[in-house]
Amino acid sequence: MGDTMEDVVLVRIYGNKTELLVDREEELKSFRVLQSHGCAPQLYCTFNNGLCYEFMQGEALDPQHVCNPTIFRLIARRLAKIHAIHAHNGWIPKSNLWVKMRKYFSLIPTEFEMEAVNGRYDALRVPVPWYTLCFLPCNSLQLPASSPFCSRIGYTGFKREVPSPRVLEDEMSWMKEVLSNLQSPVVLCHNDLLCKNIIYNEKRGLWVPPVASFVPLAPPPRSTNPGDVQFIDYEYSGYNYQAYDIGNHFNEFAGVSEVDYSLYPSRELQFQWLGAYLEAYKEHKGLNSDVTEKEVEVLYVQVNQFALASHFFWGLWALIQAKYSKIDFDFLGYAIVRLNQYFKMKPEVTALTLPE
Template identity: 25%
Template sequence: MEVAEQEACQGYASQDILSSPLTIDPSLPLPHIKHHVVDLCKDMFKEWSNLDDSCFLVERISGGITNLLLKVSVKEENRVDVSIAIRLFGLNTDNIIDRQRELQAIKYISAAGFGAKWLGVFGNGMVQSFINAYTLTPSDMREPKQAAKIAKQLQRFHQLEIPGSKEPQLWNEIIKFFEQASVLGFDDIKKQKTYETISFAEVHDEIVELKELTERLNSPVVYAHNDLLSGNVMINNEQDKVYLIDYEYASYNYRGYDIGNHFAEYAGFDCDYTFYPNRNEQYHFFRHYLQPERPNEVCYHLPW
């Protein structure tokens, strides 16, 4: 990261961010959510506090396991329409996502020009600028042109310097998930019987073995996205710009893990691993990652 960029990040991160104590239940139907969203907007943005509710248009953009994303368009008389994005954290997601770590990091990530501009926080979510772009599908992500763009952006992302521990978080997260998974219980008898067939002792031993194996690789530790699936990549074709979004799982981690996890996402939610990138597709990605401006100059010293 260049010195000027670091200073810009530090300056932005020290600025006051808008905040509100209000919360919004993400499980409510959209018509009911809208009323709460309008109240939130008026509370956070004082210039909107006296607007009529009819000036606000609330639309659902996407919704996943961990959050619900809404677009809010505000129309004022004789003014250009303004749009913002409101992300509601999913219920009980604090059990699997370190929200404090996410909010700490997003200040710096946003200031470095990744994703949307961070505008504020509220009781169970955050407010950002709206990105005029579309999310990719797994098949989009596999296209050579798009893969090259993603590789270039990921290389930039891996150069971020975020305050805090630089210990790779992969194994800490796996152990946390393992501990939570090993004490579950289900009211559904069939599910409970299936759950009881899992040998968590064997799973634990495999985790330990894999950790020992990966430690031999000496993979560089970088600030990693850790969830680079197609839905977290947005493209604006008019500006020829790629956005890497959603940093809920971002942390310092092994570079090889972040790239390998991204390749696994070529399989999509159907987990069709016949789409996992072959050697040539991987090399195409690596060339644009290692030398974004001169990818054809990258040479490989292969053992075969």
């Protein structure tokens, strides 16, 4: 290939049963809209079980990168650009979050063959009927020792960690009622902005000034070119609540393989991030780009409450993946982590109130 990567393309083959989770037609529609606005790689071709698109040069980020003030301002401004894309022909978009969440709920397995799901669960040698599982609150997550997520338990301990269908359905109803009333705008969203879906190129980009209204977390860089970020993997993109997309990204500060929710962004960092986002969002919408503290506070409350929906959504997703995916990953353990975090953070974030 020589010294450059200019001729490299990416070919993505769809995973086993991913058509249950991803609407491929909607993915391509969103991909093309984003590409037309300079927010996605060049799409070269599609085929029955995959697609081929431009390789984005740069570094895929890790959790330690996304809390860097220079980089997170780039991310905030890039996401604002996507969120500001107008729907065509005066169409008023609606979120598909609740419909998709309900679909995932209908697809969760009725039982888990533990050895088939993950050979590490050697203590659990019988199928676990899903309808027998119940959720009991606990202070710490417990999983088999060989799982990357926590310590070993037996069958009884496992049952404590997984919500029953009744509990899941009640929580979905509660979220739809409460979160839908937060007045978060429905915009075109990425919906899966984990760290590895953000590509940073330090050689490309324009100067992004710190938001004047807020004290930066670190001194601004001396360079007038902090680089640029691009987002990849638009499988789950579509119209959704603005606050969901941001809250989902904040959840991803914790990582995936070794989840650590102590890395969830602090209020101070969030205020900086949201200030940069709102400034760019207003610019792209043709509005006065001045950002008030009240505007940031409103978005802060919306984002942290919608972060609950993100945990719940990916918890259901991981349960389905545990049944069908051929990837060597502890999806069942990951589902428990996300659902556990949902219940853990629910009292704290629901206590937040919108400013008068």
